[in-house]
């Protein structure tokens with residue numbers, strides 16, 4: 001479903017991402033682990049066609065991010081950062097519908113889909129309220145619905161739990177599980193080992209723009225002879241930065 | 244570019260902005276009310292001041308010269324032909340000027356009567372307060388009255404010698420204004436309207452332009468938007484059309500305001516200059532060109548505003564850039580404010596902003612030359628294209644979209 005081939009990104013002299021390659025199968029949740037400045041956001045932005053790779057490419061749901069960016073965008077949903085950015089002067093429903101329209105859905109389909117999602121996320125009571133008047137938790141649910149209104153095959157989440165409180169984090173985790181249960185392919189980046197352990201089928205550890213380890217959790221644990229992912233992470237990351 | 248996507252973005256942005264009470268107030272209500280208000284206040288005040296200066300001029304006599312004799316002389320000889328000047332009694336003449344009870348105090352020389360009878364000059368001192376506009380403004384009328392008094396005395400004296408008073412005026416001046424009423428009215432409009440239109444065109448888009456790109460970046464809605472199907476160009480055009488629409492709305496609101504101001508108080512247009520502007524009429528073709536040029540101006544500014552808003556790292560920064568842009572436009576506006584339509588050098592019809600200012604000046608100043616208007620139109624279209632190209636290349640460069 002996702003096939004990343006030697007993806008690199010340079011910002012002037014900074015090499016943010018340095019020749020990353022990995023595959024994510026359909027229905028898998030892939031965790032991208034890395035410390036600050038490792039290149040997670042840059043990688044996800046390239047996959048979302050927001051940034052053009054310096055070299056390499058990736059296939060998303062069969063479409064090439066360089067040659068078919070529009071088709072790629074039509075098959076992905078994103079959730080970047082913890083705080084949900086909504087248009088405050090539009091209602092919750094209008095916020096969601098706007099993204100449906102932009103993704104070429106017809107009006108009736110959008111209506112149906114919003115009804116469906118409102119039930120799933122318990123948003124029926126505040127669909128017609130302005131987003132600016134909603135609580136943080138409500139806004140988050142609107143952002144979830146907006147991200148999957150067009151039922152994308154792939155979800156890209158960049159540190160979706162950063163800066164959130166406990167219950168909001170649980171909501172995000174529920175959301176990821178829901179995406180998985182619907183057969184979506186998910187990549188999400190994170191700082192937190194716990195969350196990665198809890199949710200991911202496979203992980204990739206990224207350090208200074210390079211992928212230093214990939215595999216299922218068990219594979220990685222047995223490869224490094226340690227059952228504590230955090231220790232492995234420190235070893236991977238710490239070892240590299242000494243050189 | 245996909246027109247359906249452009250339309251979706253445009254529709255949403257318009258809806259979003261219409262719900263923002265602030266934008267509605269700044270782009271519709273304020274321009275609609277501000278101009279008539281300003282016209283009425285400024286125009287009205289200037290008129291009132293003019294009236295006050297010319298009417299109800301009060302004078303008093305200094306303590307030393309406040310005698311029955313002098314009072315009669317002043318009343319019956321000096322200010323007799325001036326119904327707008329009146330002599331009043333006050334306790335303390337100097338204090339009375341300061342308190343604005345009296346405009347000017349007359350102080351007669353002690354032995355004025357002897358001198359007058361002997362045919363020698365005597366002195367009348369005029370005491371006034373330069374810090375008070377009305378006191379200073381009234382001085383001229385007193386001068387006039389005393390001049391008139393002098394002439395009367397001289398005429399009387401000549402009469403006793405049997406000489407005609409014509410001897411006093413070897414040359415008689417007659418003046419006549421060859422500008423017709425239209426042109427004098429035009430020159431006032433030529434001064435005010437061009438700069439008004441240009442400033443409005445450059446300021447109208449500020450609020451929507453900052454909101455639509457810098458604002459969207461700041462509120463974290465920009466990244467999700469960029470990952471929807473539409474190309475960046477479609478998003479840009481949708482946003483651009485929204486900003487352009489709002490700058491037109493502002494201009495229309497202003498024009499409505501100008502008309503309201505005119506209906507309430509026609510003389511406010513002349514800003515108290517006294518010029519009559521009832522003869523005001525512009526050929527329809529020229530008016531159409533003014534509108535089209537204004538539109539190209541609005542399109543250029545909208546594109547530049549979006550460009551700055553894209554380049555800015557934050558909402559605040561965008562606002563700062565756009566205020567500078569507006570000031571940059573005001574400079575040529577004020578610099579050419581007093582330029583006469585007929586003095587405008589040809590090159591000015593090709594320079595950005597100056598070209599529109601010049602074209603408007605010629606139209607409102609009734610020195611329309613269609614060749615020059617088409618120079619302006621042509622160069623304006625070129626600037627629209629350049630500004631759009633600039634904005635499009637900025638908006639589609641990730642370097643500027645993701646500055647942080």
Ligand SMILES: Nc1ncnc2c1ncn2[C@@H]1O[C@H](COP(=O)(O)OP(=O)(O)OP(=O)(O)O)[C@@H](O)[C@H]1O
Nearest residue numbers: 011014016034035036037038039040041042043645
């Ligand atoms: N637009 C940009 N221009 C220049 N350099 C950039 C840009 N975006 C990212 N970088 C640089 O690229 C490197 C990788 O950044 P990136 O944001 O991808 O890291 P990250 O893993 O997401 O970090 P964090 O956990 O802090 O979000 C950093 O050194 C960063 O400074």
Ligand SMILES: [Mg+2]
Nearest residue numbers: 040041042158
């Ligand atoms: Mg990041």
